[in-house]
Structure formats: C-alpha cells, structure tokens
Amino acid sequence: MEKYVSFLNGILWSDIVIYILLGIGLLFTILTRFLQVRHLKEMVTLLFQGKSSEAGVSSFQALSIALSGRVGTGNIAGVATAIAFGGPGAVFWMWTISFIGASSAFIESTLAQIYKVKQDNQYRGGPAYYIEKGIGWKWFAVLYALTAIIALAILMPGVQSNSIAIGVDNAFGINPVITGITIVILLGFIIFGGIKRIANAAQIIVPFMALGYILISLIIIAMHISELPAVISLIFRSAFGLDSAFGGIIGMAISWGVKRGMYSNEAGQGTGAHPAAAAEVSHPAKQGLVQAFSVYIDTLFVCSATAFMILFTGMYNTQAGDGSFIVNNLKGIEAGPGFTQAAINSVLPGFGAGFVAIALFFFAFTTLMAYYYIAETNIAYLTRGKNSNWPMLALKLGILATTFYGTMNEASLAWALGDIGLGVTVWLNIIAISILAKPALVSLKDYEKQKKQGLDPVFNPKALGIKNADYWEEEFKRDTEFTLSKRKVE
Structure with missing residues (x-):
C-alpha cells in the first residue's frame, strides 16, 4: 500500500507542482497589492468585531474554528519532519508560503462569504458553494465536496490522532488504544453538539493552547538568545543552498518547507473558507482579512516557535536524499514530536515530553473538530433539500472510526495518506480560486473605498x-x- 501512496504523493507534490502553488500565491499577493502588509492593523482590529447570531458565529469564533484546523500536529510534528528531510532551510520556505498564502486565504475566505447561503438556519459556504454559484460548474463543486469529505473524514484525521498517541506514549507510556478511546469519547461529545459547541470549544481552547506553547518557546529562546544570529543565518543560508552542510538539499528544503507549510496553514486548501462563511459580518472582505491573519498566527508564530526550539537546542536529525545523515543528533528517534520533546527536555529536564504530549493533544484535537465541521459542511452541500440526518450520522461515526484507527497506524503511512488528502483538495481549490478571484478582488476594492469614506462597509x-x-x-x-x-x- 505504501508503494502506491508514495507514487500518488510523488505526482501531487512534484517539484513543478510546488513552484506552481508558490506562483499562484505570489500572483494573489500582487493582485491584492500585498494586503497582508497593508492591512495588518485592520486584520487585528477586525478580530474582535462582530457578534454571533442564531445563524452564524462571530468573527473571532470563525477565526478560532479556522485556527483549530490550521494549528494542529503540523505545527509540532510537521515542522520537525520538514527539518528532518529539508534541513533548517525548510523553515524559511514555510515562512514564505505563509506570507504569500495569506493572500490566498483572503481570496478563498472572501469568496466563501460572498457566495454563502442560509441553510437549515445556519450559514454555510466554502469551495463547493462558490464553485457552483461563482463559476457555474456544479460537477466540479460536487467533485470538491466528495474529495473534501474523503480527505477530511478518512485520510487526514489519522495524522492528528497518530501524533497524539505517539506523544502520549512517549511521555506517559499510555497504550495507544486507551488514547484512541479517550479521543473518540471527547470528540464525539463535541461534534454531536453542532457548530455552536464546536465554536465555543474552539474559542476557549485555541488561544489558551497557542499562547502557552509560544510562552515556553520564548523561555527557551531567551535562554539561548546569544545564538539567535547564528540560527537565523543557518536558516537563510540553508534555504538558498549557501551552507556547506545543507547546500546539496536545497530542492528538498523548498519542497518540504512548502508542503509542510501548506499542511500547517492550509492556505489555498479551502478548509479555512468553510468557517469563514459561517461568520456574521457586514462585508465579505472583513472575514477575508481575519482569515488572512490566521495564517500568520499559525506559521509565523506557532510553527516558528517549534522551529526555534529545535534549532536552538540542536535536537534534530536531517537526512540527505540517499538516506545518509547530514545531522544525526537524535539517534533512533523518528522525525516528529520526539524532536520537540527532546528540545524542551534539554533545557527543562523532565518537562519536555509531558508538555509536548499535552500541547499535541490540544493542537490535534481541535484540528479534528475543524475537520468534522468542514466535512459536515460538504455533506450539507450535497444533501440540500434532502434529509441529511443519516449522512450526518454516518460522517460522525466515520470520523470517529478513522480517528481511532489513526492512533494504531504507522506514523509514516498516516502522514503519507494525509498528504494525498491535502494534495487533492489543494489542487481542486486552487483551480477554482484562480478562475474566480475577480469577485474577491472587487470586494476588497469596495471595502477599501468605503473605509476611506469613513464608513463601516456594507456589501x-x-x-x-x-x-x-x-x-x-x-x-x-x-x-x-x-x-x-x-x-x-x-
């Protein structure tokens, strides 16, 4: 099975694909006139505006649900994997895809707001909705919806639960079966409560977990502050093949940095567009800007926290393309949470394993919540005007089953399956937003015009x-x- 999975990933994430994705993100950045820089202050201001309603959630709740999906195991295990196979330079390319990905996040989230619907007294939207209503390709919208359901309910949950199980086993020696049962019970309680329960849980857990994790990283950085120039230099030299040790894997640095960056921040994948559509706002561009900022929170803050902890302490391995080690500081430890656990333990003995296991649990668990909500939205799209009770129940039971299965899976297979799910949804959504970018760009221009007039923009x-x-x-x-x-x- 792994042979076929690797073959598919080789197609979905070939070098030419990586460069196309970077190019499209750069194009959106230029077309929006670098909104991720120009509107940074506005993004932060909008985070705390707007209120939830009977049909929708507040901007902050929508952001929290989106961050639930963005801030996951990719922020801990994914960063470690990028460094393991792409070297320190992969971190730079994660930052790059984050910066240009913010514009992609704006486009897809604004489109989700423009073409959202009120269905069963809830706001629903996302790629399937804007593909059908904006482009008129219902067949393509159905294809995206089916693909998203398969990816988010079957292929990708295992990555999250697998990382939780590994982290908990390393830290506390708890059998993965026990961990799997615990996750399923807690996740079931949340997802059977609907969007409001998901939103309420996300807005409490997400800020708490992100701030706590960043705080620990700042402590470690402060204890090694004299090494900051050297680490920054290593990242940049490795990113452009200028470092003597890592110069031979520049292609791997770009590939792994972009792939893991996209897995983590999800910009362009279309997943963040689903909760964006649920927000109660007066203008689509408002939530587009909020969602653009969520990419920064994910990669520039949380992923960077992991990268700096690993690189400052030197607790990592990096493999060359032929399987030999360029760096082998952690003999016998598989790329993943173990790198971060070792990094924290080297500074705070006895603390790292437990802290990372708990952080992983919160990061990955909230991502599973987001996966369910996104898959549910696509079920709602496919069953409009029909009885959706049975499909929704099947979805709930299905994601609980794949989550449990993931705790017993091999880490490499779990990540490979997750990459396939990510790759297919990214490609379908990138095609859609490339065709349909104009309404989002028009919306941005309209928003900016009304703001200059001193108005609270309406649409x-x-x-x-x-x-x-x-x-x-x-x-x-x-x-x-x-x-x-x-x-x-x-």
Whole structure:
C-alpha cells in the first residue's frame, strides 16, 4: 500500500507542482497589492468585531474554528519532519508560503462569504458553494465536496490522532488504544453538539493552547538568545543552498518547507473558507482579512516557535536524499514530536515530553473538530433539500472510526495518506480560486473605498456586478428597507 501512496504523493507534490502553488500565491499577493502588509492593523482590529447570531458565529469564533484546523500536529510534528528531510532551510520556505498564502486565504475566505447561503438556519459556504454559484460548474463543486469529505473524514484525521498517541506514549507510556478511546469519547461529545459547541470549544481552547506553547518557546529562546544570529543565518543560508552542510538539499528544503507549510496553514486548501462563511459580518472582505491573519498566527508564530526550539537546542536529525545523515543528533528517534520533546527536555529536564504530549493533544484535537465541521459542511452541500440526518450520522461515526484507527497506524503511512488528502483538495481549490478571484478582488476594492469614506462597509453585490450572491442581495435589500422605514418614522 505504501508503494502506491508514495507514487500518488510523488505526482501531487512534484517539484513543478510546488513552484506552481508558490506562483499562484505570489500572483494573489500582487493582485491584492500585498494586503497582508497593508492591512495588518485592520486584520487585528477586525478580530474582535462582530457578534454571533442564531445563524452564524462571530468573527473571532470563525477565526478560532479556522485556527483549530490550521494549528494542529503540523505545527509540532510537521515542522520537525520538514527539518528532518529539508534541513533548517525548510523553515524559511514555510515562512514564505505563509506570507504569500495569506493572500490566498483572503481570496478563498472572501469568496466563501460572498457566495454563502442560509441553510437549515445556519450559514454555510466554502469551495463547493462558490464553485457552483461563482463559476457555474456544479460537477466540479460536487467533485470538491466528495474529495473534501474523503480527505477530511478518512485520510487526514489519522495524522492528528497518530501524533497524539505517539506523544502520549512517549511521555506517559499510555497504550495507544486507551488514547484512541479517550479521543473518540471527547470528540464525539463535541461534534454531536453542532457548530455552536464546536465554536465555543474552539474559542476557549485555541488561544489558551497557542499562547502557552509560544510562552515556553520564548523561555527557551531567551535562554539561548546569544545564538539567535547564528540560527537565523543557518536558516537563510540553508534555504538558498549557501551552507556547506545543507547546500546539496536545497530542492528538498523548498519542497518540504512548502508542503509542510501548506499542511500547517492550509492556505489555498479551502478548509479555512468553510468557517469563514459561517461568520456574521457586514462585508465579505472583513472575514477575508481575519482569515488572512490566521495564517500568520499559525506559521509565523506557532510553527516558528517549534522551529526555534529545535534549532536552538540542536535536537534534530536531517537526512540527505540517499538516506545518509547530514545531522544525526537524535539517534533512533523518528522525525516528529520526539524532536520537540527532546528540545524542551534539554533545557527543562523532565518537562519536555509531558508538555509536548499535552500541547499535541490540544493542537490535534481541535484540528479534528475543524475537520468534522468542514466535512459536515460538504455533506450539507450535497444533501440540500434532502434529509441529511443519516449522512450526518454516518460522517460522525466515520470520523470517529478513522480517528481511532489513526492512533494504531504507522506514523509514516498516516502522514503519507494525509498528504494525498491535502494534495487533492489543494489542487481542486486552487483551480477554482484562480478562475474566480475577480469577485474577491472587487470586494476588497469596495471595502477599501468605503473605509476611506469613513464608513463601516456594507456589501451590495449588484452594484459591484457580482452575480448569484443571493444571501447578500437579500441582506442589502432588507437593510435598505429598514433604513427607509426608520427615516419615515423619524
């Protein structure tokens, strides 16, 4: 099986594919005029605006759900894997894909808001919805929905649960079966409670886990602050093949950095677009900007925390393409959570294994919550106007089963299957947003124009020439009628 999985990954993540993805992200960055820099202050301001409603969640709750998906095992195990096979230079390419990926996140999340619908008294949206309504390709929308369900409910949960099981076993010696049962019980309690319970859990867990993890990394960095220039230099020299030790694997540095960066921040994959559509906002660009900032939180903050802990302490191995070791400081330890555990243990003896296991549990568990919500949204798309009770129940039981199975799987196979799920959904969504970018760009321009006029932007799709944004057409009509009636009363 691993032979076929490796073959598929070789196609989905070939060098030419990596460069195409980088090029598309760079194109969006240019077309949005580097919004990730220009609107950084606005992104932070918007995080705390807006309130939840009966049908939707607040901007911060939508961000928390998106971060639940973005901040996962990729931030700990994924960074370690990138360094193991791409060297320290892979970290630079993770930063690069994060920076340009913020523009992709804006495009897909704004499109999700523009073409969202109110279905069963909930806001629903994402790639399947904007592909059908924006491009008019229903067959392609159905293909994305089916692919997303398979990827997020079958192929990718195992990566998260596998990393939890390995971390817990390393730290506490707990059998993976016990860990798997515990995860399934807790996850079942959350997902059977619906979007509101997922949102409420995410907005509490995500900030707590991210801040705690970053705090520990800052302590380790502070204890090795004199080595900061050398580590930064090593990352940049390795990224461009200028380091004598890592110069021969520059291609691997780019490939693993981009692949693991995309796995972690999910920009362009379309997953972050699903919770973005659920937000209650007055203009689609608002949530697009919030979701763009979530990519920064994931990669520039949390992934960097892991990378610096590993590189500052030297607790890592790096393999060359022929399987020989360029660096072999952790003999017998597989690439993954063990690198980070060893890094923290080297500075805080006896603390690292347990802390990383707990961090991994929260990171990966919230990602499993997000996976379920995204898969549920695609089930909702496929069953519109039909009884969705049985498909939703099957989804719940299916993701619980694959999550449990993942705890007993080999780590390498779990990651390889996850890469296939990621690769297919990325490609389908990148094709869609490349074709459909214009409405998002028009929305950004409209938002900026209204802000310059000192207004709290509202969205009128008809005035902007955007078709099939049915929810927003009705919303603008209601707002206009309300304003007129209020003036008459006054």
